Amino acid sequence: MRGAVVRWGRGAGAPARDRPAVLGAALLAVIVLAAVLAPWLAPYPADEPDPVNALLPPSAAHWFGTDSAGRDVLTRVLYGGRTSLVIAVAVLGVAATVGVLLGVVAGYAGGWVRDVIMRVTDVFLAFPALLLSLALAVVLQPGVTTVIVALAVTWWPWYARLAASVAASVATRPYVDAARCLGVPAPLIVLRHVLPNSLTPVLVQLSQDAGGVILTAAALSYLGLGAQEPTAEWGLMVQQSQTLFTTNWWVVTFPGLAIMLTAFASNLVGEGLRDALDPRRVVVR
Amino acid sequence: MIEVRDLRVSYGGRTAARVPELDVRAGECVAIVGESGSGKSTTLLSLLGLAEGAHVSGEVRVCGVDVLRAPERRLRELRGARVALVMQAPQAALSPTTRLGVLMRRALRLHGVDAPDRAAREAMAAVMLDPELLRRYPHEISGGQAQRFAIALAIALGAGVVLADEPTSALDVTVQAEVMGVLRRLREERDLALLLVSHDLALVSTIADRVLVMKDGEVVETGPAAEVLARPSHPYTRELLEALP
Amino acid sequence: MTTLLRAEGVTLGYGRTPVVHDVTLDITEGGVGLIGESGSGKTTLARAFLGLLTPMSGTIWYGDQNLKKADMRRFRRDVQPVFQGEALDPRMRVGASIAEALPRAARDRVPGLLQQVGLDPELAGRRPHQLSGGQRQRVVIARALAAGPRLLVLDEPTSALDMTVQAKILDLLARLGTGRLLITHDLAVVGRLCRTSYVLFAGRVVESGPTAELLDAPAHPYTRALRDAVPRLGGEPPRVAARPEPSAVGEPGGCPFRSRCPLAVAECGRTPALREIEGRRVACHRAEEVLRGR
Numbered sequence: 001m002r003g004a005v006v007r008w009g010r011g012a013g014a015p016a017r018d019r020p021a022v023l024g025a026a027l028l029a030v031i032v033l034a035a036v037l038a039p040w041l042a043p044y045p046a047d048e049p050d051p052v053n054a055l056l057p058p059s060a061a062h063w064f065g066t067d068s069a070g071r072d073v074l075t076r077v078l079y080g081g082r083t084s085l086v087i088a089v090a091v092l093g094v095a096a097t098v099g100v101l102l103g104v105v106a107g108y109a110g111g112w113v114r115d116v117i118m119r120v121t122d123v124f125l126a127f128p129a130l131l132l133s134l135a136l137a138v139v140l141q142p143g144v145t146t147v148i149v150a151l152a153v154t155w156w157p158w159y160a161r162l163a164a165s166v167a168a169s170v171a172t173r174p175y176v177d178a179a180r181c182l183g184v185p186a187p188l189i190v191l192r193h194v195l196p197n198s199l200t201p202v203l204v205q206l207s208q209d210a211g212g213v214i215l216t217a218a219a220l221s222y223l224g225l226g227a228q229e230p231t232a233e234w235g236l237m238v239q240q241s242q243t244l245f246t247t248n249w250w251v252v253t254f255p256g257l258a259i260m261l262t263a264f265a266s267n268l269v270g271e272g273l274r275d276a277l278d279p280r281r282v283v284v285r
Numbered sequence: 286m287i288e289v290r291d292l293r294v295s296y297g298g299r300t301a302a303r304v305p306e307l308d309v310r311a312g313e314c315v316a317i318v319g320e321s322g323s324g325k326s327t328t329l330l331s332l333l334g335l336a337e338g339a340h341v342s343g344e345v346r347v348c349g350v351d352v353l354r355a356p357e358r359r360l361r362e363l364r365g366a367r368v369a370l371v372m373q374a375p376q377a378a379l380s381p382t383t384r385l386g387v388l389m390r391r392a393l394r395l396h397g398v399d400a401p402d403r404a405a406r407e408a409m410a411a412v413m414l415d416p417e418l419l420r421r422y423p424h425e426i427s428g429g430q431a432q433r434f435a436i437a438l439a440i441a442l443g444a445g446v447v448l449a450d451e452p453t454s455a456l457d458v459t460v461q462a463e464v465m466g467v468l469r470r471l472r473e474e475r476d477l478a479l480l481l482v483s484h485d486l487a488l489v490s491t492i493a494d495r496v497l498v499m500k501d502g503e504v505v506e507t508g509p510a511a512e513v514l515a516r517p518s519h520p521y522t523r524e525l526l527e528a529l530p
Numbered sequence: 531m532t533t534l535l536r537a538e539g540v541t542l543g544y545g546r547t548p549v550v551h552d553v554t555l556d557i558t559e560g561g562v563g564l565i566g567e568s569g570s571g572k573t574t575l576a577r578a579f580l581g582l583l584t585p586m587s588g589t590i591w592y593g594d595q596n597l598k599k600a601d602m603r604r605f606r607r608d609v610q611p612v613f614q615g616e617a618l619d620p621r622m623r624v625g626a627s628i629a630e631a632l633p634r635a636a637r638d639r640v641p642g643l644l645q646q647v648g649l650d651p652e653l654a655g656r657r658p659h660q661l662s663g664g665q666r667q668r669v670v671i672a673r674a675l676a677a678g679p680r681l682l683v684l685d686e687p688t689s690a691l692d693m694t695v696q697a698k699i700l701d702l703l704a705r706l707g708t709g710r711l712l713i714t715h716d717l718a719v720v721g722r723l724c725r726t727s728y729v730l731f732a733g734r735v736v737e738s739g740p741t742a743e744l745l746d747a748p749a750h751p752y753t754r755a756l757r758d759a760v761p762r763l764g765g766e767p768p769r770v771a772a773r774p775e776p777s778a779v780g781e782p783g784g785c786p787f788r789s790r791c792p793l794a795v796a797e798c799g800r801t802p803a804l805r806e807i808e809g810r811r812v813a814c815h816r817a818e819e820v821l822r823g824r
Contacts, residue, residue, distance in 0.1 A: 174613035175620075175627075178670075181580050182631050182677060183606035192630075196621050320692035321663070457567035457715060462759035462768040469767060484693055488761040491768065514764055528697035529718075529763055 021272020027265035031258075035081030044072040046079045047230045055248045065250035067241060077254050079232040084262070087148055087217045088210045094152040099159025100195070100202055106160070107167025108186070108194045118164065121157040129154035130216065137225035144233070147217050147226040155213070162205055166198040173197070200277045208270025211263030218259050234259045286311055286446045286478035287332065291343040294324070294331045301339065302327045302502045311445060314472060314479040316493035316510070318486055318525070324502035325482045329450050332480070333368060334360045348446060366396040369439025371449040375431040379423035386419030389438055396442055408441035409434075411474075412467045429460035433467055440471065447471075450482045465492060486525055490514050498522045533558050533591075534681045534709050535579055535609070540588035542574050548586060550574050550733045556726075557681065561710040563720035563741055565756070566730035572713045575730070576685050579711060580611050610674035614686040617670045618658040624669045625654025631676035643672040647702060664695035671702065681709040684723075689716060717745060717760055729753045732786035739810025749812040749821045752787045785814070793819070 034041060043063075050070035058065045064073035106117035124132075133150035140146040170176065171194060179189050218235025220226035227233035229240075237255035245252045289307035293300060302324030309315045319325040330336045332345055334352050345352040348367045350359055364370065372378065379388065386405065393401035409416045412433040418426055426434065432452055439447060447468065453461035469492055471477050483489050489496060489510065496513050498506040498521065506519040517523045535557040542550040550571040556562070557579070566572040577583040578590060581597055590597040592605055610631075611617075618627050628644070629637045641651030647668040658666055667687060674682055687703065688696040700722055703710065712723050720727050720741055728738040729750065737750040748754040759768045784799040785791070791798065793816050802813045807821070814820065 174611075174615055174617040177577075177580070177582055178611055178613060178617055178673070179619075179630065180582060181606060181609070181611050182673075183603060184630060192622075193619050197619065320694065458717075458759040459567065459755055462761075465761075465767070485761070486693070487763045487765075490763050491761045491765065511764070524694055526763070528693040 018272060018276070020268045021276070024265045024268025024272060027261060028269055031081060031262055031265065032085060034078055035085050038075075038078040038082055042072070042075040042078045044075045046075060046232060047071065055244070055251070057248070058250055064254045065248070067237075067251050068244065068248075073237075073250060073254050076232045076237060077234070077258050080234045080237060080255060081258065081262075083144060083227055083231060083233040084214045084217060084259075087144065087151070088213045090148045091151040091155060091213045091217075092206055092209060094148070095155035096159050096202060096206055098152075099156035099161075100163040100198070102156075103160040103163025103165075104167040104190055104195050104198055107164040107169075107198070108171045108190050110168065110171070114164065114168075117160065121160045121164075124154070124157040125161075127154070130219065133216065133220055134223070134225060137220060142225050142228055144227050144231065147220050150220070151213055151216060155209070158209075159202065159205065162201060163198055166201050167194050170194050170197045204270055204274045204277060206270075207266055207273055209266075211266035214259060214266075215263050286348055287315075287480060288346040289332070289344065292328065292331065292345060293342045294327050294336055295340045296338065300502050302331070302499070304328055304343075304497070304504055306507075307497065309446070309478045309480050311478050312472060312476040313495075314481060314493045316481040316483060316489040316496045317499055318483060318489055318496055319499035320484055320525075322501065323499040325499050326450050327502075328499070329448055329480065329482050332448060333364050333370065335364075335370075365392070366442045367444050368446045368448060369436060369442075369444045371432060371435050371439075371447060371452045373451045373455050375435045376423050376426075376428070378435070379431065381423055383422070384419065385421055385423065385426070385434060389419065389441060392438060393441055398442065401441075404441045405437075408437040411440055411471065412437040413463070427460070429456050429464055432456070432464050436464075436467060436471070440475070445476070446478045446480070448480050448482075451484070452481070453488070454484070461488075468492070486514065487529055498525070534593075535597075535711075536591040537575070537578070537585075538589045538591060540575075540578060540585045540590060542571070542578050542583060543586055544574075548733065550578075550730075552588065553730075553733075553735055555728055555735065555738075557709065557711050558726060559709055560725035561712065561723045563724035563727035564711065564713045564730060565715065565717065565720055565727055566713075567715050567756075569732070570730040571733035572730050573685060574733075576611075576683050576711065576713045580609060580683050581605060607677050608680045610677050610679040610682055612667075612670050612674050612682055612684045612687045614690055618666060618673075620658050623655055623657055624661065624666075627658075628654070628669065628673045628676055631673050639676065643676050644669070646675065647672045648698075662695075663691050664699060667691065667699055668702070671699075671706075675706070675708075679708055681711060682706070683711045683713070685713045686715070687712075688719065689714065717757060721745060729756070734786055734813065735804065735811075736787065736814070737810060737812045738804075739812075743809065747821055747823075749807060749810060749817040750787075750814045751791050751793050751816075751820055754820060755790075787814075 048071065052070060053066050054068055054070040056062055056066045062072050062074065064077060067073055067076065102117050106114040132154045136150040136153065137146050140149065176189060176193050179193055217226060218238065221233050221235035222239040224239065227236050234255040238252055241251035287307065287309040289304055292304040294302045307315065317325040317328060327336055331339065331341050332347055332352060341353055347363060350363050352360065389405045390401045393404055398404050405419060406416045409419065414430060414433050414437060418430060423431065436447065449468070453464050456464065465488070468479060472479050481489065481493060493510040495508065496510045497504050498513065498519065500521050506513055506517065506522045513522060514526065517526060533556045537553055537555045540550065540553050541548050553575060564572045564575060574583065578585060581602065584598065592600045597605070618624060625640050628640050632639055640654055644651045644654060649665060649668050653661065653665065661669065684703065688699050691699065700719065704723060710723055712720060714720055724741050726738070727741040727744050728735050729744070729752065731752050737744065737748065737753045744753060745757055748757055761768050784801055788794045788798045797815050802815050804811045804813045807817055
């Protein structure tokens with residue numbers, strides 16, 4: 001048993017600990033499916049104002065009620081999910097790709113290469129994310145694309161930092177030294193050995209961040225700088241009807257709940273992944 | 286101090302270790318020798334009810350406690366105060382933000398030891414550690430010092446049994462000699478019962494009275510150390526001896 | 531004896547702190563051992579011999595070339611490491627790991643290499659965690675051999691393995707015709723693989739010479755302490771080296787072993803130079819007494 005890590009207090013207790021993650025994954029799966037299948041699931045067209053039926057409370061015909069334009073809130077929430085998920089995927093896709101590539105190079109190369117990349121990262125990190133997004137959204141036209149650009153710009157440095165620190169530790173592993181001793185060129189070492197072995201924490205971060213991106217995107221929309229009418233987007237929906245909260249609670253509550261649940265689920269999955277991929281949990285040998 | 290009969294440890298129906306008989310008396314050292322997967326560490330852990338997720342059957346008595354049937358409260362007391370468990374990486378078991386002295390005093394007070402400061406100093410002296418080390422944090426001491434501190438903690442609590450799982454295999458040879466020297470002396474001076482798990486037959490031969498050789502969960506040979514090592518009867522024991530450089 | 535690599539007055543470190551001081555060492559045929567405990571600088575020195583670390587001062591000679599200016603393509607083929615621990619990319623199939631050492635046209639040599647180290651070629655499709663420790667170490671050796679090296683730099687190649695497995699790997703290494711630089715804390719292993727050995731303490735060579743003589747009659751108190759600390763089957767319990775009188779330890783500086791040396795005297799405040807004595811080199815003022823068994 002030399003080299004074996006004894007898993008104190010794991011064994012029988014482990015499945016119970018993973019249950020939140022499973023719940024989060026299931027929840028996230030439902031949310032994604034609902035968004036993808038919105039055109040088939042939604043009981044009404046996405047954008048068909050019907051002033052006669054404005055602000056109806058939840059009923060058999062309209063489970064989540066209708067908004068001030070008479071549109072079905074359930075339909076809007078389903079379509080809003082598409083917008084939010086597109087934003088999350090695009091932002092994280094761009095941020096993680098750019099951040100991880102720069103970070104891995106910085107972490108492996110070290111020295112002045114690392115210094116330059118990390119200083120650039122620090123400059124971006126010095127601006128509060130929301131503020132930078134606000135500034136960008138003002139300069140560019142408000143809209144979904146702007147939100148994506150703004151958030152990607154504020155999000156990538158975190159990935160660069162994470163990837164740089166992971167890659168720096170991977171770079172000291174014996175198998176990387178072995179590759180160097182074989183004369184494998186540095187770019188190939190990064191692509192073949194350093195990058196694949198640095199991805200695990202990035203994956204965890206990604207799933208945890210998804211909720212954060214959706215929340216921030218919603219905040220931008222809420223401030224009027226993100227998605228614009230008639231696009232369905234959760235944050236926008238909350239913003240447009242916040243004055244109605246005391247009188248027509250359903251208009252605000254359901255998109256708000258959608259935001260909350262998504263963020264919650266993504267956090268659960270992230271934490272679950274972090275635990276599951278934690279090397280301390282892996283029994284060596 | 287340790288009495289084992291028909292111990293069987295299994296994980297999901299697969300037997301990980303089977304020990305028909307194992308006794309360690311006060312002042313005696315018994316060694317379990319084997320390689321990875323032999324079940325030697327599993328056996329040791331099950332003596333304290335620490336084999337997580339395992340099904341354990343048979344009779345296990347440690348310091349008079351019926352380990353397999355005693356309530357968790359009794360087991361905690363057994364682990365905390367009467368048996369010292371020394372593992373390969375002792376630093377991992379010490380809280381990184383607590384000074385060693387605080388840690389030891391806390392443990393001593395918890396178990397109602399009189400004059401904890403004096404007991405701490407005496408225990409440190411017994412393992413040949415400078416009492417000044419009590420002011421340090423776990424990461425500020427070396428691996429060999431951490432091993433000896435783990436032993437000192439147990440001695441201060443009045444433990445009569447030391448279970449050691451590869452206690453020196455992560456240490457330099459000169460440090461290993463010091464730690465083993467401490468164990469050997471304590472055993473003589475304080476009549477400690479010592480159960481040592483190791484892969485190193487040479488190391489075992491210098492301290493153990495009796496050995497159990499384990500392979501794939503079974504005890505393949507057992508007897509007085511001098512005899513087993515001089516005239517091994519099982520081919521596996523012979524193989525182990527020949528592997529010695 | 532041909533010298534494959536030679537360190538001349540090499541000082542090594544990370545940042546500005548040297549951890550290896552002024553080491554001169556010849557890697558000759560017949561195997562060279564580098565013995566030291568944790569913190570002795572032995573792995574740092576190995577990295578320098580692999581061209582992974584540039585000396586702060588001094589020179590690594592590769593044949594008659596300074597390694598800094600040498601043909602690195604040839605050097606990379608000539609000198610290969612066998613590391614311990616995570617020496618194989620955990621995400622790669624081991625066949626691919628070996629193939630990385632081969633030119634594209636020679637990838638079909640992988641099965642042959644696996645057989646050469648006593649493994650079933652079928653194992654090429656496995657990932658490292660699906661192999662036993664001994665199998666993994668054989669794969670690491672196969673990868674090193676793939677480059678066709680003249681020298682293997684072995685860094686604790688067997689210390690994480692079970693005894694019976696260790697014995698087999700040592701046999702394999704002894705059978706290979708390549709030169710060896712073995713870095714280890716294990717005196718017994720050195721005896722089997724290396725004709726010459728260097729003992730390192732705190733980044734300095736304290737004794738060097740033929741391995742057999744070194745272990746038989748050490749001339750440095752540290753070599754002796756190391757040898758005596760190894761438990762021997764059925765032997766007396768290892769002696770714990772006595773600590774010196776505090777008065778002899780004195781101020782910092784001087785002989786690095788002084789604070790642990792049972793023979794330390796005031797004279798040890800002066801750093802002892804390496805000197806020739808009875809076929810070996812030793813850095814101790816009292817080497818003659820140690821040799822005579824004091």
